[in-house]
Amino acid sequence: MMARKSVLPLRLENVCLAYGTRMALSDISLTVRPGRTLVVMGPNGAGKSMFLRLCHGLIAPTTGRILWASGEARPQAQAMVLQRPVMLRRSVAANLDYPLVLAGLPRAERAARVAAALERFGLGEMADRPARLLSGGEQQRLALARAWTMRPEVLFLDEPSSSLDPSATRRIEEMIESFAADGITIVMSTHDLGQARRLARDVAFLHRGRLLESTPADAFFARPESAEARAFLAGDLIW
Numbered sequence: 001m002m003a004r005k006s007v008l009p010l011r012l013e014n015v016c017l018a019y020g021t022r023m024a025l026s027d028i029s030l031t032v033r034p035g036r037t038l039v040v041m042g043p044n045g046a047g048k049s050m051f052l053r054l055c056h057g058l059i060a061p062t063t064g065r066i067l068w069a070s071g072e073a074r075p076q077a078q079a080m081v082l083q084r085p086v087m088l089r090r091s092v093a094a095n096l097d098y099p100l101v102l103a104g105l106p107r108a109e110r111a112a113r114v115a116a117a118l119e120r121f122g123l124g125e126m127a128d129r130p131a132r133l134l135s136g137g138e139q140q141r142l143a144l145a146r147a148w149t150m151r152p153e154v155l156f157l158d159e160p161s162s163s164l165d166p167s168a169t170r171r172i173e174e175m176i177e178s179f180a181a182d183g184i185t186i187v188m189s190t191h192d193l194g195q196a197r198r199l200a201r202d203v204a205f206l207h208r209g210r211l212l213e214s215t216p217a218d219a220f221f222a223r224p225e226s227a228e229a230r231a232f233l234a235g236d237l238i239w
């Protein structure tokens with residue numbers, strides 16, 4: 001991971017995403033900096049998922065630019081875990097192996113990475129079980145582990161614990177913290193204010209497709225500048 005040219009910072013310049021006459025995202029300018037977990041917050045429909053999808057390159061902006069420091073259009077060194085991760089109809093181990101096969105890694109390297117992921121994330125005893133039969137929390141853990149096997153420099157996570165109970169959520173947060181400690185830059189959305197406080201170094205607050213705040217997390221939680229963010233933090237902003 002260290003040898004290659006960094007893909008960060010990632011800069012969004014005046015990014016807009018339109019669906020017909022509706023603007024899902026309006027004029028977003030923001031920089032994702034290395035090593036600073038960025039949490040994207042905002043009420044339902046604010047544009048959080050679309051923001052992550054744009055950054056990852058799943059969709060293209062209607063106008064504006066998305067610029068990686070490496071100059072690549074869609075770097076390999078970044079991965080995304082969707083809100084409802086897709087599991088292959090295969091074993092846990094095979095799910096971990098699959099993206100490594102696609103990336104063309106040699107068999108021995110793949111085996112080492114799969115073994116390391118199984119061990120590190122407590123998935124060893126499930127290695128041979130069909131991935132689709134795992135619980136929601138276990139599947140999410142597997143999805144994060146699968147992203148980790150790719151050694152990304154940046155990892156986009158869309159609501160990584162949205163439908164999980166508190167203990168499964170805690171395990172996911174521990175994984176995210178360990179990724180950040182490894183030097184993976186995390187960009188994630190969440191509805192969970194407690195989670196945002198625990199994990200965020202920077203916050204991007206979206207409301208109806210507009211970026212109302214982009215600031216260090218401490219400042220956001222202590223002194224939100226916009227009335228919308230204040231209402232959101234007080235639990236009074238529903239959409």
Ligand SMILES: Nc1ncnc2c1ncn2[C@@H]1O[C@H](COP(=O)(O)OP(=O)(O)OP(=O)(O)O)[C@@H](O)[C@H]1O
Pocket residue numbers: 019022024042043044045046047048049050051
């Ligand atoms: N294919 C599409 N066609 C039209 N509108 C869309 C499409 N995809 C998303 N949108 C709209 O874009 C807006 C932003 O959606 P997005 O999923 O990013 O919100 P979100 O902040 O992630 O919401 P939630 O918290 O509910 O997941 C919404 O108003 C949504 O209805």
